[in-house]
Amino acid sequence: MSPDVLAGIAQASGFLVLLTTALGVFIGLTVGMIPGMTISTGIIILLPVTFVLPADISIALLLGLYVGGMTGGSFSAVLLNIPGTPSASATALDGYPMSARGEAGRALGIAITASFIGGMVSFLCLLFIAPLLADVALSFRTEDMFALVFFGITIICSFAAQSLVKGLLSGVIGLAIVTIGQDPVMGSQRFTFGQVNLIGGIHFLTAMIGLFAIPQLVSNLADTTSAARIQTKLKSVLPRLADLRAIRMPITIGSLTGAFLGILPGAGGPIAAFISYDYTRRISKRREDFGKGAVEGVAAPESANNAVTGGALIPMMTLGIPGDPVTAILIGALIIHGLAPGPLMFTERGDFAFGLIFSFFWANIFNFIIALTALRVLVKLLATPRALLMPTVAVLCVIGAFALRNNFFDVYVMLFFGLVGLAMRWLDMPVVPLLLALVLGVPLEENLRVALTSSQGDISIFFSSPISVAFLSLSALSIIWSLRAARRRRMSAQSSSKESSS
Amino acid sequence: MRRRNIIAALVLLAFGAGYGILTTQLPVRSLPDTPGPPFFPWINTIAILALSATLLVQGLMEKVGADGPVPAPAAGRQRAIWALAVFVVYLAVLPGLGFILATAPFFAALMVLFGETRPLRVVLGALIATGILYLLFRHGFNVFLPTGVLKGIVP
Structure with a gap:
């Protein structure tokens, strides 16, 4: 075993790190299951704390929250038919019918077990694939890096839920925002209007707090429906032997689908959950039971959405490419501590990289233990009054933005982005492309300009390397796929409006 | 949604135009045949203007009263x-x-x-x-x- 792996195990297994991982899982389970709170909101709450904690403890806390949040989302999906996170939407399809017929404990036990196995499969993928991918990525030249980041940017298309144009616009606005501040190649100032605070640019975590938390708070205020009360009493949550046998195949499908789709930037938990649910239903002998409370229908999506977490960490750690908003925030948290994710992380800070991987391992272990043992306590937290929770989130947003650089300017920037987020929501424009552009904008510009400078402006440099060509081809495929998906959506919308008018 | 798309497109066209004007004022300190500080902002300007124009056309071609998100009470x-x-x-x-x-x-x-x-x-x-x-x-x-x-x- 390499010294870095041993150092990583030691780092992740320190008492304080373990304690923080467990705390992160607990907070994640809580945040994940409260409707109206997302994993991103949970991370925003913890951000100010992570600025002041050591890097290993901060990342353990955030990873715990990431893993716990995925499982927590299923609790409210099963008990209330309200998915706590988008990734738990598929779980509600069979979880809630089980709960409605008095089998909430059984459904939750299956969800927790499936989440654990999915998480562990993705841990193994992370442990074995990430170092290999980082090794390959070390040989990337500037033009390859540009092509890779460009491929990451095309993820934007997959987040353009309703309109590809709006998704792309959101991304381009993000790319325009990253040009504020110092030029990454020559250091000259751009769009700073003489403001000292703008020389360092807009910190993407400040923007992210505003873009995600403020619209979420406002939408919770606008939502007049009162929080549902849980009618179900939980019986045993330990899965039965017969159930464990029944969910072997769904968990295998879910775990592998989730881990694979997690590696692909942009696919994310909800897609993995629905694909594995659908595939499990297709091959099941009891297809007609799906949607009416089939245990397989709970196990497949739950294993898939937790398997996504480890998969998504692979491109984040090895290439510095975030696959979803949570990994984008994790990149920000690492950068705050002077640790830039990317291939060099494994060579320069291999101990930390493996520490992160093993913290993910512990997060899954704690997730299983805490979810099973503290389920009854956690479910009671579903009744936490929003009147206390939401103002706390609002104040934590302010503290988070302020604590970044002890500067009120960042707080005002956060509010500005909050208003931008609200406007985007009103226009039905997705904010995730903007966030991804804020993360990837600087490396995109830097690699593009350095590559063009080295070739004296000759763009054929991007077609001179097989790696670059491969990533550019993947980008083209990603765009074509998104265009086709957009066309299909438009046609189905047209046909449904024709049907309704006839 | 039609009205919102048109408003958004017009606002973004104005934003793109303003961003483009500011880009023309950026310092051009670069070697010949190499991209300088305004290079990337120019790409953004073109993309914002082109996409906003597309959104405007889409908005104008939408049916009046086309469905949008359900407004909050x-x-x-x-x-x-x-x-x-x-x-x-x-x-x-x-x-x-x-x-x-x-x-x-x-x-x-x-x-x-x-x-x-x-x-x-x-x-x-x-x-x-x-x-x-x-x-x-x-x-x-x-x-x-x-x-x-x-x-x-x-x-």
Whole structure:
């Protein structure tokens, strides 16, 4: 075993790190299951704390929250038919019918077990694939890096839920925002209007707090429906032997689908959950039971959405490419501590990289233990009054933005982005492309300009390397796929409006 | 949605045009045949203008009264507007008043907006939460939250 792996195990297994991982899982389970709170909101709450904690403890806390949040989302999906996170939407399809017929404990036990196995499969993928991918990525030249980041940017298309144009616009606005501040190649100032605070640019975590938390708070205020009360009493949550046998195949499908789709930037938990649910239903002998409370229908999506977490960490750690908003925030948290994710992380800070991987391992272990043992306590937290929770989130947003650089300017920037987020929501424009552009904008510009400078402006440099060509081809495929998906959506919308008018 | 798309397209066209004008004023300090500081902003300008124009065309071609997202109920919208107003006032007075004096009424106002009507709970909740958050971040995590007019009085 390499010294870095041993150092990583030691780092992740320190008492304080373990304690923080467990705390992160607990907070994640809580945040994940409260409707109206997302994993991103949970991370925003913890951000100010992570600025002041050591890097290993901060990342353990955030990873715990990431893993716990995925499982927590299923609790409210099963008990209330309200998915706590988008990734738990598929779980509600069979979880809630089980709960409605008095089998909430059984459904939750299956969800927790499936989440654990999915998480562990993705841990193994992370442990074995990430170092290999980082090794390959070390040989990337500037033009390859540009092509890779460009491929990451095309993820934007997959987040353009309703309109590809709006998704792309959101991304381009993000790319325009990253040009504020110092030029990454020559250091000259751009769009700073003489403001000292703008020389360092807009910190993407400040923007992210505003873009995600403020619209979420406002939408919770606008939502007049009162929080549902849980009618179900939980019986045993330990899965039965017969159930464990029944969910072997769904968990295998879910775990592998989730881990694979997690590696692909942009696919994310909800897609993995629905694909594995659908595939499990297709091959099941009891297809007609799906949607009416089939245990397989709970196990497949739950294993898939937790398997996504480890998969998504692979491109984040090895290439510095975030696959979803949570990994984008994790990149920000690492950068705050002077640790830039990317291939060099494994060579320069291999101990930390493996520490992160093993913290993910512990997060899954704690997730299983805490979810099973503290389920009854956690479910009671579903009744936490929003009147206390939401103002706390609002104040934590302010503290988070302020604590970044002890500067009120960042707080005002956060509010500005909050208003931008609200406007985007009103226009039905997705904010995730903007966030991804804020993360990837600087490396995109830097690699593009350095590559063009080295070739004296000759763009054929991007077609001179097989790696670059491969990533550019993947980008083209990603765009074509998104265009086709957009066309299909438009046609189905047209046909449904024709049907309704006839 | 048609009206919203047209408004968005026009606003973004104006934004793109403004961004383009500012780009023309950027310093051009570069070697021949190599991209300088305005290179990337120009790409963005073209993309914003082209995509905004596409959105405008799409908006104009949409049927009048085409479906959009379901708007929030009027009461909810009003509460949301109040919350935003309270937020803006809070951020305006926070540096001067300090964290404790500004946060407690802000917290109480949000509690009321989120449906808490019992005065004692509002007052106690706001004071206790503000106190805990201040102590936790100021002394637990060394975040220099402003003390404002209470400088020298609160630790």
